[in-house]
Amino acid sequence: MPDPDATPQIALRLRGLTKRFGPTTAVDRLGLDVPRGSFYGLVGPNGAGKTTTLSMATGLLRPDAGSAQVLGTDVWSDPVGAKSQIGILPDGLRLFDRLTGQQLVTYAGLLRGMDRDLVVERTGELLAALGLTDAASKLVIDYSAGMTKKITLACALVHAPRLLVLDEPFEAVDPVSARTIRRILEDFAANGGTVVLSSHVMDLVERICTDVAIIAAGTVRSAGTLDDVRAGMSLEDRFLDLVGGTTDVEGLAWLRTSSD
Numbered sequence: 139m140p141d142p143d144a145t146p147q148i149a150l151r152l153r154g155l156t157k158r159f160g161p162t163t164a165v166d167r168l169g170l171d172v173p174r175g176s177f178y179g180l181v182g183p184n185g186a187g188k189t190t191t192l193s194m195a196t197g198l199l200r201p202d203a204g205s206a207q208v209l210g211t212d213v214w215s216d217p218v219g220a221k222s223q224i225g226i227l228p229d230g231l232r233l234f235d236r237l238t239g240q241q242l243v244t245y246a247g248l249l250r251g252m253d254r255d256l257v258v259e260r261t262g263e264l265l266a267a268l269g270l271t272d273a274a275s276k277l278v279i280d281y282s283a284g285m286t287k288k289i290t291l292a293c294a295l296v297h298a299p300r301l302l303v304l305d306e307p308f309e310a311v312d313p314v315s316a317r318t319i320r321r322i323l324e325d326f327a328a329n330g331g332t333v334v335l336s337s338h339v340m341d342l343v344e345r346i347c348t349d350v351a352i353i354a355a356g357t358v359r360s361a362g363t364l365d366d367v368r369a370g371m372s373l374e375d376r377f378l379d380l381v382g383g384t385t386d387v388e389g390l391a392w393l394r395t396s397s398d
């Protein structure tokens with residue numbers, strides 16, 4: 139009989155995650171369960187703590203308190219075991235951008251201990267799928283923002299992870315590439331992978347995510363299936379409802395040049 143604990147149903151389990159930067163509590167005892175096979179969207183206003191949460195969840199930033207588990211493996215007590223199962227698209231992390239796109243993806247695969255022939259084969263396939271074959275020999279420093287996003291995604295995918303954690307994967311990406319990325323991710327999730335992504339684009343989250351968490355001021359305001367969180371509203375309305383904030387721009391009367 140299969141051991142039910144051998145394949146945990148929770149791909150990412152966060153408990154009591156906390157991070158302070160000086161007087162700012164960026165993430166405040168945050169807890170979240172990301173079901174295996176889900177396409178999980180993390181939404182929240184600027185400065186809500188999404189990037190900080192994802193960095194702690196993937197072993198890039200040490201929490202002040204709390205824990206993160208990837209498919210049952212603790213990220214901070216067994217970082218090698220946990221990281222072998224994760225592919226990460228971090229926000230604003232520096233790349234070795236003096237490498238060509240092809241070299242960067244190859245390097246990412248070799249760092250993961252993969253066989254060179256397999257890395258070369260997968261790198262070619264990923265570059266083709268992401269429309270980067272013609273830019274394979276160009277230095278990453280000369281890539282556009284969208285191309286950089288795509289090559290970083292290729293680096294995150296090359297070792298065939300079980301959990302993908304993507305910070306703003308569609309930012310700066312053109313619609314054709316966005317659709318390609320979306321298809322790759324949907325295929326990944328349909329075949330047992332789990333995707334966690336942060337985004338500010340509510341329509342997109344509503345279209346592609348099965349589950350969602352609304353985060354504000356470092357805490358989870360609502361989390362669950364998309365329908366549970368929406369509670370009969372559009373995600374944007376629910377977001378504004380929960381997060382509040384002003385949309386009042388009355389104070390900017392001086393911007394109305396026609397009032398001269």
Ligand SMILES: Nc1ncnc2c1ncn2[C@@H]1O[C@H](COP(=O)(O)OP(=O)(O)OP(=O)(O)O)[C@@H](O)[C@H]1O
Pocket residue numbers: 159162163164182183184185186187188189190191
């Ligand atoms: N390295 C840091 N040093 C100091 N403060 C930080 C640092 N990183 C994040 N913060 C602060 O922590 C809070 C959460 O930031 P974070 O980047 O996690 O938010 P976010 O939800 O990802 O925002 P955005 O949607 O704008 O990308 C903010 O108040 C931010 O100023």
